[in-house]
Amino acid sequence: MKALIVDLNNFSRYPTLSVGYLSAILKAADIEVETLSPLFFGVHGFPRRTREPAGLHMLKIANHIGATSSNPLIGKLHTFAKRLGGGTPVDDTAVIVDSFNKMLKSDIDIVLVSAYTMYFSATKKIAEICAQRNTPLLVGGNMFVVPDIARTWADIQGVTAVFAGEPEKILVQLVSDIGAGKSVTGCPGITTRDSIAPPAPPLQNLDDVPFPDFSAFPWECYPNRIVPIMTGRGCEWARCTFCSDVLTSAGRQYRSRSLANVLAEIRYQREKHNVDLFVFLDLKLNSDVELWRGLAREIPRVAPGIKWTASVHVDSRKDNGLSREDLQAAADAGLARITCGLESGSQDILNSMKKGVKLDRLSQFIRDAHAANLSVRLTSIIGDPEEEARDIDATTRFLNSHADEVERVVVNRFALAPNTPATNQLAATETDFISLLDLDKTSSLIPHTNKRFGEFRHIRAVYRLLRIANQINRKPLIAHAAPFEGAF
Numbered sequence: 001m002k003a004l005i006v007d008l009n010n011f012s013r014y015p016t017l018s019v020g021y022l023s024a025i026l027k028a029a030d031i032e033v034e035t036l037s038p039l040f041f042g043v044h045g046f047p048r049r050t051r052e053p054a055g056l057h058m059l060k061i062a063n064h065i066g067a068t069s070s071n072p073l074i075g076k077l078h079t080f081a082k083r084l085g086g087g088t089p090v091d092d093t094a095v096i097v098d099s100f101n102k103m104l105k106s107d108i109d110i111v112l113v114s115a116y117t118m119y120f121s122a123t124k125k126i127a128e129i130c131a132q133r134n135t136p137l138l139v140g141g142n143m144f145v146v147p148d149i150a151r152t153w154a155d156i157q158g159v160t161a162v163f164a165g166e167p168e169k170i171l172v173q174l175v176s177d178i179g180a181g182k183s184v185t186g187c188p189g190i191t192t193r194d195s196i197a198p199p200a201p202p203l204q205n206l207d208d209v210p211f212p213d214f215s216a217f218p219w220e221c222y223p224n225r226i227v228p229i230m231t232g233r234g235c236e237w238a239r240c241t242f243c244s245d246v247l248t249s250a251g252r253q254y255r256s257r258s259l260a261n262v263l264a265e266i267r268y269q270r271e272k273h274n275v276d277l278f279v280f281l282d283l284k285l286n287s288d289v290e291l292w293r294g295l296a297r298e299i300p301r302v303a304p305g306i307k308w309t310a311s312v313h314v315d316s317r318k319d320n321g322l323s324r325e326d327l328q329a330a331a332d333a334g335l336a337r338i339t340c341g342l343e344s345g346s347q348d349i350l351n352s353m354k355k356g357v358k359l360d361r362l363s364q365f366i367r368d369a370h371a372a373n374l375s376v377r378l379t380s381i382i383g384d385p386e387e388e389a390r391d392i393d394a395t396t397r398f399l400n401s402h403a404d405e406v407e408r409v410v411v412n413r414f415a416l417a418p419n420t421p422a423t424n425q426l427a428a429t430e431t432d433f434i435s436l437l438d439l440d441k442t443s444s445l446i447p448h449t450n451k452r453f454g455e456f457r458h459i460r461a462v463y464r465l466l467r468i469a470n471q472i473n474r475k476p477l478i479a480h481a482a483p484f485e486g487a488f
Contacts, residue, residue, distance in 0.1 A: 001179050002032040004108045006100060008115035008122060009141075013487040014226035017281060019114055020212025022171065028210050029172040034103065035216035041099045043092040050486040052473040057466035060411075064462055067413070068383075068453035093122045100126050104133060109179040113139045117149060117444045127158030136160040136178045140167065142248035143444040145199045146418045150191040152441045165189035165200030165249050166233075168209050199249065206233065206257040211265045214273060224483045226277040227269045231295075232256035236287035237315050239354045241425070242381065244417030245283055254287055259294040263302045276306045277483055284313040289321035296329040309337040309484050314365045315356040324368040336481040337375040340365065342409075345398030346391035349384050354421075359398065370405035375481035378406055380469075382462055383414030383450055385426060385434050392461035399468045407477055409469040416446040 003026055007019045015037075023033050104111065111130055115123055123139060130137040137160050144150040144164035154162045161184055167174070170188060177184050184190050189200030203209070212228075219225060234254035238246045245251045269275065286292040292312075299306065310330075314322060327338075342362065344350055350357050369376050380395055399409060416423045418439060423446060426434055437447040452458050477485055 001109050001176065002034070002107050003175055003179070004034045004036065004103060004111050006036045006111060006113045006115075006126065008038070008096070008113060008119040013222060013224070014228050014279060015212075015214040015217040016114065017212060017228045017230060020214045020217075020228075021168070021209060022112065022114070023216065024210040024213040025168060025171050026175060027213060031172070031175060033213075033216070034108070036100060036103050037217055038092065038096050038099065039221045040218045041095055043095050051476060052470055054470070054474055056473075057463070057470035060466045060470075061459070061463045064413070064453075064466075065459060068450065070449060070451075070454060093125065096122045097125045097129070101129055104129060104135065108135060110175055111135055111137045112175070113137065115139065115141050117141065117143050117153075117442055120153070120442050123153070123159075124156050127156045129158075131158030136181070138163060138174065138178055140164070142250065144191070145248055145252075146439075146444065147191070147196055148418075148439055149441050149444055150196060154191045154193055154196075160184075160192075162191040163189050163200070164191065165198075166203045167200060168203050170200060199252070202233065202253045202255065204255060206255055207261040211268055214269070219273065224277055224487075225273060225275040226279055226484070226487055227273060227275050228279050228281050229262070229265060229269070230281045231262045231285065231291055232282055232287055234287070235283040235313070237284065237313055237356055239356060241353050241421040242384070242414065244420050247417070247419055251283065256288040256291055259291050259298065262291070262295070263298055266299070266303050266306070270303050270306065278306060278308040279484070279487055280308060280310045282311065285310040286312045286321040289317075289319060292321045293326065293329070296326070296333045296335070299333040303334075305334070307334045307336045307480060307483065309339070309481075309487070310335060311339040313356070314340050314362045316358060316361075322365055322368075324371065327365075327368050327372045327374065331372040331374055335374060337377060337477075337484050338369055339377040339379065342378040342395070342398065343381045344384065344387070344391060345380075345395035346387070349387050349391050352386040353384060363398075363402065366402050366405050373478065373480075375407045375477050375484075376405060377408040377410070379410045379412065380465075381412050381414050382465065383453070385414075385422065385431065385450075387414075388452065389455065389457040389461040392458070392465055396461070396465045396468050399465070399472065403468065403472055406472055407475055407481070409472050411466060411469050414450075416448055417444065418446060 005019055005022055007016050009016045026033050113123055127137055137158055139153055139159055140163040144162050150162045150164055160178055174184055185192050185195050186197060188197055190197050232255055233250045235246055236254050312322060343353060343355055347359055366376055382392055426436060433451045435449045439446050
């Protein structure tokens with residue numbers, strides 16, 4: 001049997017982890033695998049954030065006003081400007097489909113598409129080709145845990161089934177059955193035109209999964225050779241009201257691999273692909289404090305000289321593994337860049353988000369990480385339902401107080417994903433400021449309006465925040481973190 005995996009999660013800095021797992025599992029079952037990565041054909045996906053030019057905050061505030069304005073004319077101008085800008089993955093649909101057409105040979109028994117919902121149009125055209133050639137098509141992705149989205153994709157002509165959840169236990173059987181023309185209706189995680197099943201349950205023993213196979217990816221096309229790796233699935237905290245990650249296939253219920261298994265993969269991937277750069281994709285690598293400390297202790301022995309990045313949560317546990325000594329040990333083991341969620345410089349907003357972060361502790365973390373010569377990256381959110389202009393100003397003050405210690409700041413607008421606590425609360429409670437629209441099945445988000453966005457004091461506060469973020473983001477990364485610029 002032969003399967004063609006189409007990778008539409010096309011990040012141009014390193015291979016896609018989920019596709020690597022799919023390939024490894026199928027190959028272990030003696031199923032031949034080919035992989036279509038659009039990067040082979042010059043499709044680079046969404047650009048990642050890199051060092052900003054001076055003044056970029058001016059364009060960002062204009063974009064913010066256009067994206068949040070309730071004025072129809074401003075909204076139309078904003079949409080027009082976005083189209084003029086181009087460069088979105090949708091623009092590459094023709095190239096992706098043409099490439100797929102060339103790779104779908106007569107000996108392919110089944111096609112698997114791994115995609116974010118933004119690739120609906122490309123998947124629809126791929127499905128048309130599959131229908132014409134009578135080739136079954138299985139589609140999977142994180143947001144198919146939302147039934148309405150799964151049903152929308154299952155209704156595409158040419159899609160055999162849509163899968164939601166973690167596929168490791170049943171992937172080989174699904175591929176074999178679909179390739180042989182058997183019905184998979186009623187199987188865990190499967191949605192068809194006629195039925196829908198709950199997401200496949202989370203895998204419990206992560207050590208049972210073979211190491212990802214990245215051999216089919218276009219290594220020569222990447223700026224640097226970077227391997228993605230994940231030590232666990234889910235988040236130990238799992239309480240933030242805005243977070244959709246804990247609802248998707250990799251986020252439901254926290255589980256961790258053993259330290260020995262993770263170290264073995266680092267050694268394996270390093271030797272196989274001749275790489276010294278690793279990106280840990282865990283939602284929070286310090287969810288399992290013992291594993292986090294074990295990596296810092298053992299990496300110098302197992303893979304001396306490698307560099308790596310991680311995201312962590314500066315939560316309220318008495319011991320969250322992020323003391324000055326812990327951070328220095330991780331830096332000594334090759335950690336070059338560390339990311340954490342600030343989200344807001346207002347303690348009231350953090351409490352409303354159930355973020356589990358105390359600002360004084362976060363400040364100490366930033367100082368300690370900087371002292372360990374780590375590149376510190378923060379994420380922030382504007383537009384929380386409880387947020388006022390003064391809260392945004394608090395975020396600006398916090399960043400300003402750490403401007404010399406932080407190297408990158410990402411400012412995101414608040415987004416409502418289905419079934420998050422924030423979404424459910426807004427849907428059940430009337431508010432003078434927030435209005436919800438129907439689920440957008442192409443973005444997997446629930447559009448909403450926030451009247452505060454139109455207030456002058458709010459726009460002024462956002463401008464100040466974007467200005468300090470631009471000031472920080474103009475700095476060059478420290479030398480040992482520079483290979484990861486734009487990688488996440």
